[in-house]
Amino acid sequence: MVYSPKNNTVFYIEAKRFSHKSKVESISRDIERIVKTDRKFMLEHNIKNIENEYAFALSDVWLETKWKKSIPTWWKNDETKSY
Numbered sequence: 169m170v171y172s173p174k175n176n177t178v179f180y181i182e183a184k185r186f187s188h189k190s191k192v193e194s195i196s197r198d199i200e201r202i203v204k205t206d207r208k209f210m211l212e213h214n215i216k217n218i219e220n221e222y223a224f225a226l227s228d229v230w231l232e233t234k235w236k237k238s239i240p241t242w243w244k245n246d247e248t249k250s251y
Contacts, residue, residue, distance in 0.1 A: 169209060176219040178210070186229040186239055199225055 170179040182198040184191045202223045210218070231237050 171215055176217055178218055178221045180221070180223040181226070183226040186227050186236065189235070192242070195225055195227060199223065
C-alpha cells in the first residue's frame with residue numbers, strides 16, 4: 169500500500185510472476201483481499217479522509233508453454249479470442 173497525503177489517495181499494489189497456475193489463483197485472492205480490506209492499517213496509522221483508492225495488479229510471464237500462452241485470454245476474461 170502506498171499513501172499520498174497530498175492527494176488523499178491510497179494505492180494498493182500486488183505483483184506476481186505467473187510461473188505456474190497457483191500464481192494465477194494467488195493474484196485473484198490478492199485482489200479480493202484488497203477489495204474487501206477492513207482498513208485496519210489506515211486506522212492504525214491515522215489515515216483519514218481518503219478521496220481516492222486505486223488497485224494495481226501487475227504480472228509478468230514468459231510465454232513458453234501452451235498454458236502460459238493462454239494467460240492473455242484469461243486475463244481479459246475473453247475465451248472467444250485467441251492471442
